[in-house]
Amino acid sequence: MIIVWGGQTSRSIRVVWVLEEMGLPYRVRQVDMLAAEQDPEFLAVNPADYIPAIQDGDVTMVESIAIMEYLMARYGPTPLAPAPDDPTFAAYQQFLHLGEAGLATLMMPVIVSRFIAPEAERENWGATWSLRSFQKRLKLVSQRLASSLYLAGDAFTAADISVTYALNLGQRNCGITLGDAEQAYLARTTGRDAYKRAIERSHEGVNS
Incomplete structure (x- = not known):
């Protein structure tokens, strides 16, 4: 177990x-x-x-x-994991890791600053930089969703699990506003049984 x-x-x-x-x-x-x-x-x-x-x-x-x-x-x-010889493998790998290394990790300085730091330290340079960086890297997701239902292609994979968490975290705790394509994408992923x-x-x- x-x-x-x-x-x-x-x-x-x-x-x-x-x-x-x-x-x-x-x-x-x-x-x-x-x-x-x-x-x-x-x-x-x-x-x-x-x-x-x-x-x-x-x-x-x-x-x-x-x-x-x-x-x-x-x-x-x-x-959930395309084989290395699958044409979608490269995109799968990129977005699987982008969901954490490029997106969710950047939200941690924002979250601890907003919810844990002393009042005078909440609007700090590091948190502001992290938020801007998240929004820039989010463009990679937006660009991909403009031509694909999911991040590796037309099929749901673990890359979508990775990125869905990051997008939900950004919306829930960091005030990130997602566009229509990203909202529709989250409806698809979180609608799964x-x-x-x-x-x-x-x-x-x-x-x-």
Whole structure:
């Protein structure tokens, strides 16, 4: 049984979504990243104290994109990951990693500045730069969606899981305004049954 350590609105949704798309058995363990004292059992899994993390038998992993790639390679093949000789493979790889390295990561200085930093430090240079950079890199997504239903092509892949999380994060916490094409894209990706199940499963154990 795969154990996913995560939170309700965290990057762990990427991992749970992949598990749902692939029909793999798993269990969610909630981690409260704002707790004054962290769960020692979780810290034994990831002493760096961030989510998501998984335990799959003797395998322990962190980093959402790496976990997604592990699951697809270990338990695939799956349509979520085009083969290297597939014409869509290059676009798939680019947007799979852009979703985190080029988009979601840039939102962290904005989020911690807006919600955690002292009032006088919230409108800082670093957060402003990160927000501008996100908006510039978002043009890559917009350009792709102008000619394609999904980011790798006409079929849904893990690249869409990666980027959907980043776009939702930008909208929800950073005031990012998406255009009609991006909104229609999110309606397609989040309308999937596996996404809806992933959201429900990501709330397991909350207030219990």
